[in-house]
Amino acid sequence: MNQLIRASLSSRLRTKLLIVGIFASASLLVACNENYAPMETVKQVELNRYLGKWYQVAYIPNSFQSMCVADTQAEYQLDDTDVRVINRCRTKDxxxxxxxxxxxLVENSNNAKLRVSFFRPFYGNYWVLDLDSNYQWVLVGEPSRKYGWILSRTPQLDSALQKSILDKAETLGYQRSQFQVSAQSNPLK
Incomplete structure (x- = not known):
């Protein structure tokens, strides 16, 4: 009986991995065939100043964050020549x-472009589009403009400052209406 259960679980796992693999491969092929309008990043990111905890203040909703309902944050830690990424959020329950x-880090980008993966070997673009000179907030996006985030060192941003960051996003080809404010009611420790 145990062998039957293991075989069933193994079969389901292989099926799920196959589906994920097909979806990821198709996504990569589509991404390779699309041409996007040029997008400028900041000139340079001082990686040591960028490391640490950031709170998600606003974002463009996406499938890989669909379980998150509040208190989304990201933490970046140096790991040799790469950056370890730890994303956390509170779910509905x-x-x-x-x-x-x-x-x-993407070569010759002065640390303004990264390739991020939560499911290797598949990587996505993470471009620093606008950054506070004191590293207190950042606008992150990628060339297709389907994904975007406003992150802050604090759980909330002043509304005038947030509007200014969204203005910058619009100049880069994003639509302001794509962004949704993130709930930060009980920040994670």
């Missing part, structure tokens, strides 16, 4: 969901 990933 109040539990905390965590995703661990790795970010690789």
């Amino acid at each position: 109040g539990s905390v969901e965590q995703a661990n990933g790795i970010a690789k």
Whole structure:
């Protein structure tokens, strides 16, 4: 009986991995065939100043964050030449969901472009589009403009400052209406 259960679980796992693999491969092929309008990043990111905890203040909703309802945050830690990424959020039932990933710096980008993966070998773009000179807030996005985040060192941003960051996002080809404010009611420790 145990062998039958293990075989069934193994079969379901292989099926799920196959589906994920097909979806990821198709996504990569689509991404390779699309041309996007140029997008500028900041000139340079001082990685040691960027490391640490950031709170998600606003974002463009996406499928991989669909379980998150509040208190979303990201933490970046140096791991040799790469950056360890730890994303956490509160789910609908109040539990905390965590995703661990790795970010690789893109050569000749002055640390303004990274390739991030939570499911290797598949990587996505993470571009620093606007950054406070004191590293207190950041606008992050990628060339397709389907994904975007406003992160802050504090759980909330002043509304005028947030509007200014969204203005910058619009100049880069994003639509302000794409962004949704993130609930930060009980920040995770």
